[in-house]
Amino acid sequence: MKKKDHKETTKVEKNKVVDLNTDNQKPIEQDGAIASDEEVLELPIEELPVLDEKQLLEAKIAELESANKEMNDKYLRLSAEFDNYRKRTLRERMELTKTAAESVMLSILPVTDDFERAMHSIEQGMDFEATKEGILLIYNKFKEFNKQNGITEIEAVGKSFDTDLHEALTKIPAPSEELKGKIIDVIQKGYYLNDKVIRFAKVVVGE
Numbered sequence: 001m002k003k004k005d006h007k008e009t010t011k012v013e014k015n016k017v018v019d020l021n022t023d024n025q026k027p028i029e030q031d032g033a034i035a036s037d038e039e040v041l042e043l044p045i046e047e048l049p050v051l052d053e054k055q056l057l058e059a060k061i062a063e064l065e066s067a068n069k070e071m072n073d074k075y076l077r078l079s080a081e082f083d084n085y086r087k088r089t090l091r092e093r094m095e096l097t098k099t100a101a102e103s104v105m106l107s108i109l110p111v112t113d114d115f116e117r118a119m120h121s122i123e124q125g126m127d128f129e130a131t132k133e134g135i136l137l138i139y140n141k142f143k144e145f146n147k148q149n150g151i152t153e154i155e156a157v158g159k160s161f162d163t164d165l166h167e168a169l170t171k172i173p174a175p176s177e178e179l180k181g182k183i184i185d186v187i188q189k190g191y192y193l194n195d196k197v198i199r200f201a202k203v204v205v206g207e
Contacts, residue, residue, distance in 0.1 A: 107145055114138040146191075154190035156183045156201045165190060167200040174206030182206055 118134045126134075146152075154165050160182055161168060169187055174180040183203045190201030 104149060107148070111138060111142050111145060114141060150194040152192045154192060154197070154201045156186045156190065156203050159183050161205045165197060165201060166203045168205045169202050171205045171207045179206040
């Protein structure tokens with residue numbers, strides 16, 4: 001009987017921690033359990049954050065709707081500004097075209113007046129030389145008008161044929177070797193408007 005009691009006593013002692021400073025002896029398993037309970041008590045369950053998936057989705061949807069509304073407002077403003085710019089530019093272009101046409105017409109009216117006076121003189125039986133001089137004066141005035149408005153004649157006779165400037169209506173045998181591939185005659189004059197060809201010269205080319 002004594003040996004059995006000794007074994008049981010030894011088994012109990014292995015599961016205990018002896019505190020030399022106190023008379024209390026705590027089992028190891030109980031001590032660990034108490035520590036875990038203290039850690040849990042530090043964060044009460046009612047204070048732990050609760051993640052509500054529905055609320056998170058609703059907040060995200062509200063954020064996206066706000067961003068979409070802001071972008072839509074910016075798009076509408078930009079669209080309105082561009083439409084106003086387009087209309088203003090179109091109106092200014094139309095006004096510029098009208099003003100340019102008005103300027104050209106005002107410049108050509110004196111030439112028209114000279115033609116009317118020349119026609120009146122012819123009807124009154126004015127002599128040929130005076131009529132010729134009057135028509136030559138009108139012609140020179142009209143050439144000056146063209147020059148002031150950037151219209152210049154394309155040189156053709158004696159020049160090499162150039163498809164960027166000339167339009168060949170026909171070809172004839174060249175009167176000399178030097179005139180082969182050159183322009184012999186001009187059927188209709190061509191003109192530049194500043195540096196742009198507005199009418200090709202219709203010519204006869206030697207071959």
